[in-house]
Amino acid sequence: MLVNLGVVEVDATEVTSGSANSGLSWSHIDKTQLYTNGFIFNENSTKVLLGLKKRGLGCGFYNGFGGKVNPGETPADAALRELQEEAGISSNLAHAGTLLFTSAADPKLHHIEIYRGDDWSGEITESEEMRPEWFRVPSYARSGVIPTSAIKEWSDVPGEDGLRTVPFGQMWADDRFWFHLLVAKRPFIGRVDFGEPLVKGDLNSAPLLKWWFGEVNGKGADG
Numbered sequence: 520m521l522v523n524l525g526v527v528e529v530d531a532t533e534v535t536s537g538s539a540n541s542g543l544s545w546s547h548i549d550k551t552q553l554y555t556n557g558f559i560f561n562e563n564s565t566k567v568l569l570g571l572k573k574r575g576l577g578c579g580f581y582n583g584f585g586g587k588v589n590p591g592e593t594p595a596d597a598a599l600r601e602l603q604e605e606a607g608i609s610s611n612l613a614h615a616g617t618l619l620f621t622s623a624a625d626p627k628l629h630h631i632e633i634y635r636g637d638d639w640s641g642e643i644t645e646s647e648e649m650r651p652e653w654f655r656v657p658s659y660a661r662s663g664v665i666p667t668s669a670i671k672e673w674s675d676v677p678g679e680d681g682l683r684t685v686p687f688g689q690m691w692a693d694d695r696f697w698f699h700l701l702v703a704k705r706p707f708i709g710r711v712d713f714g715e716p717l718v719k720g721d722l723n724s725a726p727l728l729k730w731w732f733g734e735v736n737g738k739g740a741d742g
């Protein structure tokens with residue numbers, strides 16, 4: 520089906536959607552900032568490399584490695600550069616999805632091109648911006664949207680493999696909607712309009728005003 524996400528019309532099948540109030544429209548967009556975000560998986564996608572953001576946007580959250588696309592760069596070039604700068608490694612990255620966000624705190628559209636890599640070269644290294652850590656991908660992160668019960672029951676204690684499971688409670692609130700599509704290599708697109716954070720300065724307390732996530736039909740969204 521064709522879906523209008525306010526700034527783009529896409530052919531995609533809905534995975535999840537919602538709205539704080541019925542009839543709420545997407546917020547108006549004046550400006551756009553383009554970002555990348557890259558996630559490295561091991562063979563079989565049983566482990567994912569995330570980084571703890573140490574400064575700036577999303578400080579204190581775990582995320583893939585990425586940042587702003589510089590003038591003259593393609594998103595794919597920027598994704599490789601950011602992975603090198605933030606984690607010290609390179610990878611054969613493939614485009615995986617597209618995310619569009621606004622927030623009450625910053626009405627500029629955040630357009631994020633998501634990449635995934637199934638290999639890496641170089642030594643995984645902590646940077647000024649990110650502290651890398653491998654996490655186990657739990658079975659519920661393969662089957663669908665991450666249930667809130669799994670987020671509440673998450674344990675900080677590493678399993679027998681020495682790894683903690685993916686900490687969705689310490690990630691951007693939207694990640695639980697699309698992470699299973701990233702794991703399954705199913706191209707996705709989504710948009711969220713966030714409201715004011717309920718706790719000042721705590722980005723993860725920002726309520727979701729309106730959201731839509733879907734699997735891209737056909738060849739997929741091209742980054």
Ligand SMILES: COc1nc(N)nc2c1ncn2[C@H]1C[C@H](O)[C@@H](COP(=O)(O)OP(=O)(O)OP(=O)(O)O)O1
Binds near residue numbers: 576
């Ligand atoms: C709003 O929801 C978001 N969800 C997810 N999963 N990721 C997000 C969200 N908003 C932003 N991001 C990502 C996009 C980028 O990968 C980083 C932010 O990048 P940053 O602002 O740190 O960009 P840099 O160019 O690295 O920054 P410097 O100028 O400080 O070097 O978060």
